[in-house]
Amino acid sequence: MLVTRTLRYRYPGAGPEFRFPDLAVAATEPTLLLGPSGSGKSTWLHLLAGVLTPTAGSSVLEGTDYAQLKGGALDRFRGRNIGLVLQRPYFLEALTVEENLAIARRTAGLAADRDLIRSTLAQLGIARYAGQRPRRLSVGEQQRVTIARALVNRPHLILADEPTSALDNRNAARVSALLRQRAAELGAALVVVTHDERLRGDFPAVVELQPLPNPETS
Amino acid sequence: MSIFSLALRNLLYRPWTTALSLILAALGAGLISLILLLNWQLEQQFDRNLAGIDLVIGAKGSPLQLMMSSMYHISSPTGNVPLERVKPFLNPQHPYIELGVPLSLGDSYQGRRIVGTRPGFLQLYDAQVADGTMWKEVMDVVAGATAARELGLQLGDTFRSSHGLIEDDDLTHRDAPEFRIVGILAPTGTVADLVLLTPTESLWAVHDTHDHEAGEEQHAAEPYDVTAPLTRYTDESITSVLVRFKGNSITALNMQRSINENTEMQAVTPSIQLAELYATVGQGEAVLRQLGYVVVSVSILSIFIGLYSSLDRRRGELALLRSLGAGPAKLFGLLLLEGTITAVAGAIIGLLVSHFGMLLIARYFSDAYRYDFQALVFLPEEGWLLLGALVVGAIAAAVPALRAANTDVHRTLSGG
Numbered sequence: 001m002l003v004t005r006t007l008r009y010r011y012p013g014a015g016p017e018f019r020f021p022d023l024a025v026a027a028t029e030p031t032l033l034l035g036p037s038g039s040g041k042s043t044w045l046h047l048l049a050g051v052l053t054p055t056a057g058s059s060v061l062e063g064t065d066y067a068q069l070k071g072g073a074l075d076r077f078r079g080r081n082i083g084l085v086l087q088r089p090y091f092l093e094a095l096t097v098e099e100n101l102a103i104a105r106r107t108a109g110l111a112a113d114r115d116l117i118r119s120t121l122a123q124l125g126i127a128r129y130a131g132q133r134p135r136r137l138s139v140g141e142q143q144r145v146t147i148a149r150a151l152v153n154r155p156h157l158i159l160a161d162e163p164t165s166a167l168d169n170r171n172a173a174r175v176s177a178l179l180r181q182r183a184a185e186l187g188a189a190l191v192v193v194t195h196d197e198r199l200r201g202d203f204p205a206v207v208e209l210q211p212l213p214n215p216e217t218s
Numbered sequence: 219m220s221i222f223s224l225a226l227r228n229l230l231y232r233p234w235t236t237a238l239s240l241i242l243a244a245l246g247a248g249l250i251s252l253i254l255l256l257n258w259q260l261e262q263q264f265d266r267n268l269a270g271i272d273l274v275i276g277a278k279g280s281p282l283q284l285m286m287s288s289m290y291h292i293s294s295p296t297g298n299v300p301l302e303r304v305k306p307f308l309n310p311q312h313p314y315i316e317l318g319v320p321l322s323l324g325d326s327y328q329g330r331r332i333v334g335t336r337p338g339f340l341q342l343y344d345a346q347v348a349d350g351t352m353w354k355e356v357m358d359v360v361a362g363a364t365a366a367r368e369l370g371l372q373l374g375d376t377f378r379s380s381h382g383l384i385e386d387d388d389l390t391h392r393d394a395p396e397f398r399i400v401g402i403l404a405p406t407g408t409v410a411d412l413v414l415l416t417p418t419e420s421l422w423a424v425h426d427t428h429d430h431e432a433g434e435e436q437h438a439a440e441p442y443d444v445t446a447p448l449t450r451y452t453d454e455s456i457t458s459v460l461v462r463f464k465g466n467s468i469t470a471l472n473m474q475r476s477i478n479e480n481t482e483m484q485a486v487t488p489s490i491q492l493a494e495l496y497a498t499v500g501q502g503e504a505v506l507r508q509l510g511y512v513v514v515s516v517s518i519l520s521i522f523i524g525l526y527s528s529l530d531r532r533r534g535e536l537a538l539l540r541s542l543g544a545g546p547a548k549l550f551g552l553l554l555l556e557g558t559i560t561a562v563a564g565a566i567i568g569l570l571v572s573h574f575g576m577l578l579i580a581r582y583f584s585d586a587y588r589y590d591f592q593a594l595v596f597l598p599e600e601g602w603l604l605l606g607a608l609v610v611g612a613i614a615a616a617v618p619a620l621r622a623a624n625t626d627v628h629r630t631l632s633g634g
Contacts, residue, residue: 042628042631042632043628043632046627046628046631046632049541051540051541051627051628051631052628071545072545075540075543075544075545076543078541078542078543079542079543079544080543084541084542086538086541086631087631087632087633088534088631088633090534090535090537090538090631091535091538092224092227092228092535092538092539093231093535094224094227094228094230094231095219095224095227099219099227102219103219103224103539103542104542106219106220107539107542107543107544107548108542108543109543112219149542161631
């Protein structure tokens, strides 16, 4: 369960203050944050991910207000509890798919559980790529690897940033289903940030963001 | 997948950059280590063979040559001196001289030098007869440990010497009497290991047969007695005398000056000659050492550039690691590890190569000069060299590592 209250953020220096709607995301109710570019989607996502620290407000996940955490404590919390599906498929390119998942567990302070990694890959239908470099996979397969990496620590919150923007209809629908299905299995809250209207019908809760009057930063 | 193995994988992922840095680090460390090793070996060899010798007296010529031929058995002797002239230095009752050892050089057997001398030679180098006995007659030979081993000499073996110091069948003294091995020395770690020792008279006996035909009668009247002092002979000559003094070095300097000024002979103080030799060698060494430092600087630069230029490409990776829960310290450590692994691995390769090079040099020296270099000695300085490589790697990686630690996760991941 993720609950946020009066989240605000202002970039260092000048610029508008972002005010984000309050959220309450239960594991049973995956939420879509929909908005055009320049509406502060990425900022919101990074606040929820604990990558940015809000200037005001709280974000509570399973009883911990991680808006108050700093430094190493925040890093650890993020690694343990939040699975991030990034917009761009970033990988540790020197490592294989399996090792990419292993390092995700290690940086979160968890043991690299080989069986868990294998089964996670299998659930996403990419077990056969375990020994390959991620760069050699197709875009869709790479997307699955980033999803697998977000799931492998069994997080309480799964955040996906434009997970379908690079995919065709068929694949977009698949990824959307996959995310909701896995989140439900893990009992994790799922928040998807996107401008992809195709996903609207898949999610029981949709929060729409309006573009800021002065969209300097996205 | 620890940070260490991730660092290793990252290095292997860009093999050419890593190889270049490795090669440069290896060159730098190898060069410095080779200089250290050579220096150590030379000083070791020279100093160990000083054997407390205060003065070398022999025929006029190059002082370095006299010292090299009489003490280190490298290069040719400067010539001979009449026995009559050096008799005072062989007198055991001499007030200042503790030990005077006569040397007759110039003959060899299969490249090993035959040294005609008196038992004082063994005393000089603390040598003991391990097998057999000390010589009792003319043509008896006591072989140094290394010489005996490498020539495969056994007690009772006989051989004919050849004239000069190189192995040449044409120069063998065919009509001369044969030498006979009666003893083998225990290893001493000095030049005593490398030579074949025989009474001074043996060399005279070899040369009697062909040098002067009339010699036979002369020596029939005056048979050689190898146990008597050398001073009983009159019209013979030897190559040089090694002198160890009783007291202080003032005596040595005075005696040296008086020999050089008042006689047809020259006297050389080995410690002074060695200091001059080191000074000469030291200049070349200094140049090499500076070259080593330049290579080390270039290798620092190469590690730095390799890491720094990889940062742009790896910004996403680093941000990803941060989002996965790795703190800035971990990213700093990752880059620092990549730098130090490269530097230390390079240094280790360099040390291995320099020791291998040392092995080749040792082989050359042992072929050319019969000197034994130990190639597999690891000096404490080499430990410091590895530590230095660690520091060098850390210095080279510090700035890229700092930049990595300061990766702006939000900006990078949102594509800014």
